[in-house]
Amino acid sequence: MPEIMGAGNALPDYDGDGDLDLYLLQGTLLDKSKNLQDSSFPSPAAQQPGHRLFRNDLVPSRRLAFCDVTSEAGVGYDGYGMGAAVGDFDNDGDPDLYVTHFGSNILFRNNGNGTFTDMTREAGVDDPRWSTSAAFLDYDRDGNLDLFVTNYVDFTIRGNKKCFAPTGEPDYCTPAAYRPVPDRLFRNTGNGKFIDATQASGIGKADGPGLGVACADFNSDGWIDIYVANDGAANLLWLNKGNGTFEETALLAGAAYSMDGWARAGMGVAPGDFDNDGDDDLLVTNLATEGSTLYRNHRGSFSDVTLELGLARASFPFTGFGVGWFDYNNDGRLDLFAANGAVTIVEALRGSPYPYQQKNRIFRNDGEGKPLVDVSIAAGSVFDQLQVGRGAAFGDIDNDGELDILVSNNNGPVRLLVNGAAARNHWLQVRLQGAGDNRQGIGARVAVLRKNQTPLWRQAHTDGSYLSAHDSRVHFGLGSDPDMEGILVYWLGGTRELFEGIKPDTIVTLKQQAGKPYKGK
16 A cells, blocks of 8 residues: 555755755665565666755756755655655754654754754654654644654555455555554654653544644634544544643534545645635545545634535546645635545556556636636646646745745656746745744744735645645735735734835745734734
């Protein structure tokens, strides 16, 4: 099963030079007695095994180009990679990496000089089971980023089961062939170490075959909650009670199942305020013949609006993985991208060497309750390519104000989709800088205040999608009218600040305690 599930990627600015770098996860042979050239699909001879880190030389060259710095950075682990999370766990101003595997996980501490150190054992955050997505979050609001690790099923090489397609040829098993294993929550104690808070927090009370995770304040009470997409089981919504514990409420909140009451094959999950009402909605990708599920948030309770928004039929033929809400055309409304790729044989490709390819999709949000519009054909020839899409990370890779997408493919090349669709509209990107603790402002809510218009709310985060980590900068499309009255930041610790005099079409850094105290709602 691990062969068909990975892998993800990440967009950290690891060297702090102002542009996004690329971290790509790789697989390896599960049979340790063989070498890579024995595989069914050998890699090119010049391609080095293991995870890869590519430095973006956009700054200061002003040219989008990448250099493989894996060896000197020390992050080239050769294992069966799954996902990556990005966050500054030690509050030194440099983004660190947590990498999940089919097998032991790794916490790479960024040393701030272009190198990383493996701190897994010292920090106490390993999990030898099959981990998938992970997320950094400050669930107890103490200023230190904690870590949530999603785990899948109890698959082992020795316990591998043989499964078959309806026509009799070997095919990959469903997760129902194995038992789910519990997720893990690690609390950051602030001294470079974590303690396992899974049981004490209540997270251990429910489990499932978890694949995607998204952390946000879904009920608008000021505390970060956790949503887990499970593959073939009820999704989980862990509401943060503000005292170090969580309560699982997905069924009561309407976010456990689809509208027909069935558990679907949840893979990727995307939080985002697609209807601009001030709270984060949820999109979960599922198997082909199930379609994606779109949950509209009503301050902590959810309704399935997949049919209403025209997404049921449009997503029905595809198995979705990496996914994200992002304003691709900078019109002020969040659009949707999904990376697609099958996990069982695609009938139209039967007989081909690797019959799992599908096409990625992009949907435009026209607002006002209108259905999402599939604009994939108009978005470029890259959306006509057949690939086995998995991880997808979102960020402005060339610092031009347009959000780009990094897509990793199973048994195929990485794709960097550079956006050229938003030049007509204005934009703003906000880099948060916390005062001492939580240096990236992860979990903070940011709003653009506009004259005679509703505020645009976004959250600073790097999690979501599938096995991937996004740009930590908060992006706003401003449309044709960029008249801003100010930027409002709700820091996770509870303070609120107003920043004025911000110009559009810029990347700005907002430092905590540098704005005006804000007492409004």
